[in-house]
Amino acid sequence: MTRSRLALWAVTLLVLVVAPLVFSKGFALSLLCQMGILVVFALSYNMLLGQTGLLSFGHAVYYGLGALFAIHVLNLNKVPTPFIPLVGGLAGLAFGLVFGYITTRRAGTTFAMITLGVGEMVAASSLMFPAFFGGEAGISGNRSQEPFFGLTFGPQIQVYYLIAAWLVICVVAMHALTRTPLGRMANAVRDNPERAQFVGYDPQRVRFLMVALSGFFAGVAGGLATLNYEIVSAESLSALTSGMVLLATFVGGVGFFAGPILGAIVITLMSTVLAGYTKAWPFYFGLLFLSTVLFVPGGLTGVVVLQKRLWDAGLLSRVAPVYVRMAVPGLVFVGGAVVAVEMAYRGVRLPGAWLGTFAAMAVGLLAARWLWRRESDRWAAALEALAGKAAP
Amino acid sequence: MTAALALTGVRKRFGATEIVRGVDLEVRAGERHAIIGPNGAGKSVLFNLITARFAPTEGKIALNGGEITGRKPHEINRLGLSRSFQVTNLFHRMTVFENVRCAVLWSLGHGYAFWKFVDRLRDANERAREIVERVGLAERAASPAGILSYAEQRALEIGITIAGDAKVILLDEPTAGMSRTETEAAVALIRKVTEGRTLVIVEHDMSVVFGLADRISVLVYGQVIATGTPAEIRANAAVREAYLGSAAHA
Ligand SMILES: Nc1ncnc2c1ncn2[C@@H]1O[C@H](COP(=O)(O)OP(=O)(O)O)[C@@H](O)[C@H]1O
Ligand SMILES: [Mg+2]
Numbered sequence: 112m113t114r115s116r117l118a119l120w121a122v123t124l125l126v127l128v129v130a131p132l133v134f135s136k137g138f139a140l141s142l143l144c145q146m147g148i149l150v151v152f153a154l155s156y157n158m159l160l161g162q163t164g165l166l167s168f169g170h171a172v173y174y175g176l177g178a179l180f181a182i183h184v185l186n187l188n189k190v191p192t193p194f195i196p197l198v199g200g201l202a203g204l205a206f207g208l209v210f211g212y213i214t215t216r217r218a219g220t221t222f223a224m225i226t227l228g229v230g231e232m233v234a235a236s237s238l239m240f241p242a243f244f245g246g247e248a249g250i251s252g253n254r255s256q257e258p259f260f261g262l263t264f265g266p267q268i269q270v271y272y273l274i275a276a277w278l279v280i281c282v283v284a285m286h287a288l289t290r291t292p293l294g295r296m297a298n299a300v301r302d303n304p305e306r307a308q309f310v311g312y313d314p315q316r317v318r319f320l321m322v323a324l325s326g327f328f329a330g331v332a333g334g335l336a337t338l339n340y341e342i343v344s345a346e347s348l349s350a351l352t353s354g355m356v357l358l359a360t361f362v363g364g365v366g367f368f369a370g371p372i373l374g375a376i377v378i379t380l381m382s383t384v385l386a387g388y389t390k391a392w393p394f395y396f397g398l399l400f401l402s403t404v405l406f407v408p409g410g411l412t413g414v415v416v417l418q419k420r421l422w423d424a425g426l427l428s429r430v431a432p433v434y435v436r437m438a439v440p441g442l443v444f445v446g447g448a449v450v451a452v453e454m455a456y457r458g459v460r461l462p463g464a465w466l467g468t469f470a471a472m473a474v475g476l477l478a479a480r481w482l483w484r485r486e487s488d489r490w491a492a493a494l495e496a497l498a499g500k501a502a503p
Numbered sequence: 504m505t506a507a508l509a510l511t512g513v514r515k516r517f518g519a520t521e522i523v524r525g526v527d528l529e530v531r532a533g534e535r536h537a538i539i540g541p542n543g544a545g546k547s548v549l550f551n552l553i554t555a556r557f558a559p560t561e562g563k564i565a566l567n568g569g570e571i572t573g574r575k576p577h578e579i580n581r582l583g584l585s586r587s588f589q590v591t592n593l594f595h596r597m598t599v600f601e602n603v604r605c606a607v608l609w610s611l612g613h614g615y616a617f618w619k620f621v622d623r624l625r626d627a628n629e630r631a632r633e634i635v636e637r638v639g640l641a642e643r644a645a646s647p648a649g650i651l652s653y654a655e656q657r658a659l660e661i662g663i664t665i666a667g668d669a670k671v672i673l674l675d676e677p678t679a680g681m682s683r684t685e686t687e688a689a690v691a692l693i694r695k696v697t698e699g700r701t702l703v704i705v706e707h708d709m710s711v712v713f714g715l716a717d718r719i720s721v722l723v724y725g726q727v728i729a730t731g732t733p734a735e736i737r738a739n740a741a742v743r744e745a746y747l748g749s750a751a752h753a
Contacts, residue, residue: 292608292624293617299605302594308576309554309586310667311609320615 127275131268138383140267141339146379147274148335149359151281153371155328156356161365162289163321164301165215166223169230170329170356172210173203175348176233177330179244181337185252192254192264196277196334203330204323211322215315218304222318230350237345249344252337264338274335281328286368288324297321358396362403364410373411391456421493424500430493433486440482444475505568507532507671507701508553508584513562515545515552522548524725526562530671535702537716539709541746545725546705547589550675554586555579566671581609585669589676589705591656595649599640599659602648604631606666631666638662638692654685661692671701678708690715713737721746 131140152174159165177199184190184198214225237244244250255265262269288294296317299307304314337343346352355378363374378396385392407414421427450468459465508530515523522545530536538546551557553564555576564572571579594602604621607630613619621627635644638658643651648659657677664672677693678686690711693704706712712719713733720730723745729736736742 287620288617290620290622291617292613292619292621293615295601295605295621296608296615298597299594302596303592305556305576306592306594306663307605309580309592310606310663311577311580312615313575313577316615320617324617 124279127279131271137267140271142379142383144267144271144274144339145383146376147271147278148332148339149356149375149379150372151278151335152329152332152356153360153363153375154282154285154368155325155332156360157365157368157371158285158288158297158321158325158328160357160360161367161370162294162301163297163318165218165318165322166357167214167226167353168223168350168357169210169226169228169233169353170325171348171350171352172230172233173206173326173329174333174336174352174356175343175345176206177203177333178337178343178347179250179333180330181334182250182252182343183243185254185256185337186250188256191259192256192338193259193262193273193276195254195338196331199334199337200327200331203333204327206330207323207326211319211326215318215322218314218318227350230348230353234345234349237348244345245343246345249342251342254338254341270338274339277331277335281331282372285328289368293317293320358400362400362410364412366409367412367416370410370412373415377411389453389456391452394452394456420497424497426493426496429496430490433490436482436486437479440475440478442475444472444479447472447475505532506530506565507534507567508703509565509568510549510553511563511565513549513552513564514560515548515557516560521560522725523552523559526722526725526727528720528727528730530701530703531718532567532670532701533699534717535697535704535715537712537719538703538705538722539707539712539719539746540722544722546722547675549722550586550673550703550705553673554584580667580669583669584671584673585664585667586673587660587664587675587677589679591653591660593648593656593659593663596647598645598647599651600631600635600644602659603634603662603666604628606663607631607634607668610667610669634662634666637696639688654681654689657681657689658692661689661696665696665700669700672697672703674702674704676705676707678706678711686711 130143134140134143152170155173156167156170159167159170180202181195181199185192185195190198210229214222214229217225237246254270255263264270264273296307296312299310299312300314300317307314307317333343333347336347359374359378360371361374362377363372364370377399381392381396381399385395389395403410409416418427421430447468451465451472454464454468506529508528510526510528513523513526513528514521526549538549540546548557552559555571555574559572562572563570566579566582566584569582571582571584574582594605597605604627607627608614608621608624611624611626611630613621613624613627632644635641638661640651640655640658640662643655648656651659661674661677664674674693678689681689686708693702694715704712704715706715716733718730718732719736720727721736721739721742722728728745729739729742731739
């Protein structure tokens with residue numbers, strides 16, 4: 112277990128180092144940079160959602176304020192470029208301490224509401240203080256200052272490796288945090304705050320510390336964004352950004368440390384690569400989110416982990432035929448749906464095309480349902496066998 | 504000698520109904536004190552008042568001579584009072600071992616530390632392992648608490664309750680819903696783990712109560728109608744009429 116975990120870390124490091132050599136085109140490289148930033152941001156969000164059970168609608172506040180402080184400090188030309196993300200992190204931490212004190216007085220729905228309120232307040236103050244928040248145009252900066260050990264951080268590849276380095280530091284730190292007394296008590300407070308109280312812990316204090324620390328990592332992500340884009344606008348602390356990190360984290364899977372990593376990769380790909388093909392990409396992302404909530408609450412990582420457990424138990428070969436058979440009508444339905452969405456976005460009016468598409472979707476759906484009635488037993492049996500093997 | 508737990512004139516009102524109607528109760532240090540009474544008498548509410556889950560409407564509560572009225576639950580726990588719940592109250596998604604380890608962290612001074620690994624905390628891991636063993640769950644240590652059997656969950660609940668080494672332990676119906684053999688095992692466990700501590704136990708099973716308790720208080724309709732040794736309680740006419748008699752019929 113420890114050895115396989117070590118191997119996982121090593122492979123990850125190798126991928127980070129090699130990736131830009133393989134995907135060296137400008138577009139691919141900036142894609143990798145975006146992914147790295149969102150991974151840090153989403154992991155910091157999951158410190159709240161997955162680990163402490165806190166649903167926040169205002170996490171972009173820490174990201175955006177981190178980015179803003181980072182760009183103002185960058186423009187002072189006093190702090191070497193590689194340390195700019197740290198400035199963002201410290202700003203995120205400071206605001207995490209302040210807002211965390213306000214928001215964590217209550218948990219549950221009240222917490223969610225207060226984070227929404229704080230988010231709106233901060234977003235509104237961007238109109239009141241345009242000099243700091245940058246107004247409509249945003250604030251620009253220049254990341255290449257005095258060379259730092261020969262590096263100017265002008266070329267994108269240098270920024271990539273800087274982001275990769277911060278990514279590794281943050282991932283290691285956030286992973287380590289889950290294995291500390293505070294990290295474990297965050298899980299305890301998530302599972303049962305009352306019990307946590309009766310073993311001596313103040314749930315409010317646990318939540319407060321987790322908000323402050325996750326504010327730090329969100330701020331680092333903001334600082335990285337500052338270096339990557341060299342411009343910060345009020346959008347980075349808007350509810351839109353808060354919603355985006357929530358969706359990415361949830362789609363990836365909140366119950367796993369690596370979940371937000373996968374979610375961040377998927378949403379970056381959708382918002383860039385998929386967006387290059389179709390304007391409807393947010394619609395698809397919405398569908399993906401909806402399907403996750405409805406059908407796989409464990410997220411994409413949950414799906415992957417389940418396959419691995421089936422494989423380990425020697426049960427994957429039993430369910431593989433189910434997948435293959437279900438895939439046929441499933442693809443017909445999904446394909447039909449995609450065609451329908453694209454026709455709608457392109458304003459296609461041909462009745463025949465619509466009729467054909469709906470017919471294909473209906474056939475796919477009915478076939479899938481009919482098939483599932485025959486296959487579900489096999490699937491359930493495999494899951495049961497898996498549960499049987501899990502229990503000693 | 505100061506009482507481990509002293510309640511003076513404690514009252515609790517929910518809206519218009521007064522559930523606890525002026526309770527005076529003294530639990531001596533080191534004794535096993537049972538609280539019995541019919542369903543709905545207010546026994547669980549009394550526990551909730553002592554542990555600050557609810558605030559009393561009136562009255563004072565003192566732990567080892569120091570007043571704790573108005574303190575928060577975690578503060579009271581840190582002063583050396585720990586409780587179990589009538590409805591099992593665990594960290595369901597964590598393993599048995601993790602449950603117990605979370606329960607020992609505070610008492611060992613690890614607090615909110617985020618700069619040390621729990622796996623490397625020797626004292627916490629040893630203590631947790633020892634307690635898991637003591638409550639008979641060593642073989643289930645790696646199982647999530649949520650999949651344990653009912654009796655196992657009750658045992659874990661006791662493990663969590665004693666894990667922080669509190670000197671005053673409150674157990675709310677620890678054997679409710681158990682079979683005869685499970686009850687016997689649970690009583691033996693309770694006897695073992697509360698050795699040298701003060702125990703306050705709410706219990707319905709009279710054979711358990713009379714076998715375990717040094718003293719018994721009878722709570723009826725929000726008031727303590729009698730306190731005494733098992734023999735005294737058995738001989739008490741008011742108790743027989745109000746409770747034991749009816750229990751015998753039931
Ligand atoms: N939070 C509450 N709000 C209102 N009434 C309550 C509350 N908790 C308990 N009660 C009422 O107090 C009475 C005593 O309950 P309880 O202490 O649980 O009885 P028991 O002696 O069986 O443990 C019951 O009538 C119950 O309905
Ligand atoms: Mg009760």
